[in-house]
Amino acid sequence: DAGVIQSPRHEVTEMGQEVTLRCKPISGHNSLFWYRQTMMRGLELLIYFNNNVPIDDSGMPEDRFSAKMPNASFSTLKIQPSEPRDSAVYFCASRSGTSGSGQFFGPGTRLTVL
Amino acid sequence: QQQVKQSPQSLIVQKGGISIINCAYENTAFDYFPWYQQFPGKGPALLIAIRPDVSEKKEGRFTISFNKSAKQFSLHIMDSQPGDSATYFCAASKVQGAQKLVFGQGTRLTINP
Numbered sequence A: 001d002a003g004v005i006q007s008p009r010h011e012v013t014e015m016g017q018e019v020t021l022r023c024k025p026i027s028g029h030n031s032l033f034w035y036r037q038t039m040m041r042g043l044e045l046l047i048y049f050n051n052n053v054p055i056d057d058s059g060m061p062e063d064r065f066s067a068k069m070p071n072a073s074f075s076t077l078k079i080q081p082s083e084p085r086d087s088a089v090y091f092c093a094s095r096s097g098t099s100g101s102g103q104f105f106g107p108g109t110r111l112t113v114l
Numbered sequence B: 001q002q003q004v005k006q007s008p009q010s011l012i013v014q015k016g017g018i019s020i021i022n023c024a025y026e027n028t029a030f031d032y033f034p035w036y037q038q039f040p041g042k043g044p045a046l047l048i049a050i051r052p053d054v055s056e057k058k059e060g061r062f063t064i065s066f067n068k069s070a071k072q073f074s075l076h077i078m079d080s081q082p083g084d085s086a087t088y089f090c091a092a093s094k095v096q097g098a099q100k101l102v103f104g105q106g107t108r109l110t111i112n113p
Helices: none
Strands: A005-007 A010-013 A019-024 A031-038 A042-050 A053-056 A065-071 A074-079 A088-095 A109-113 B004-007 B010-014 B019-025 B033-038 B045-050 B056-059 B062-067 B072-077 B086-092 B107-112
Touching: A005 A088, A010 A019, A019 A088, A019 A109, A031 A074, A042 A065, A042 A074, A053 A065, A074 A088, B004 B086, B010 B019, B019 B086, B019 B107, B033 B062, B045 B056, B045 B062, B045 B072, B072 B086
Parallel strands: A010 A109, B010 B107
Antiparallel strands: A005 A019, A019 A074, A031 A042, A031 A088, A042 A053, A065 A074, A088 A109, B004 B019, B019 B072, B033 B045, B033 B086, B056 B062, B062 B072, B086 B107
């Protein structure tokens, strides 16, 4: 099992540019989560999907952030336009539907907005 | 009511010693309490988890102690090794549903050889 795959691993962009982060969950997992990690705020849940449907996006900081999951094997997190305060490590995680099973995190995308 | 408070922020332990990290939660509806381990440049990895129907769970050198009445739980690492040096996060959620985890702020653990 390849685990959760994220791309790119590092992204450097300029303020105002559009940024798209990508995630491939573990095959067979039906829940997918997007997190943001910063020194100041720690790990924050941005949005999660269940069976490709967005369930709770209350953690999305602003309308500049959007996420999609067009199928069970792919999800994107888009920031448009990006701002320096969006600089963080963004993680994708997935879990199976089995009660009590844990979330498995990807390696993260380190985003730097100049 | 959604907060999970973790302490200490950082911890230094000698090799072979016991590392103890504590967490407290507020929401009594939480019934799933995992611990995650994160190495620099990596994503958090699930280490061990506990449900409130037991007061302790042990997996190898890692033990979770759970106190339901105090709404507290802790991670104990026995015979701590330099390879255990990492950041540890506690979390809490309801076990039913999609598992919306609330994370503690993390503890940076350093094991001195």
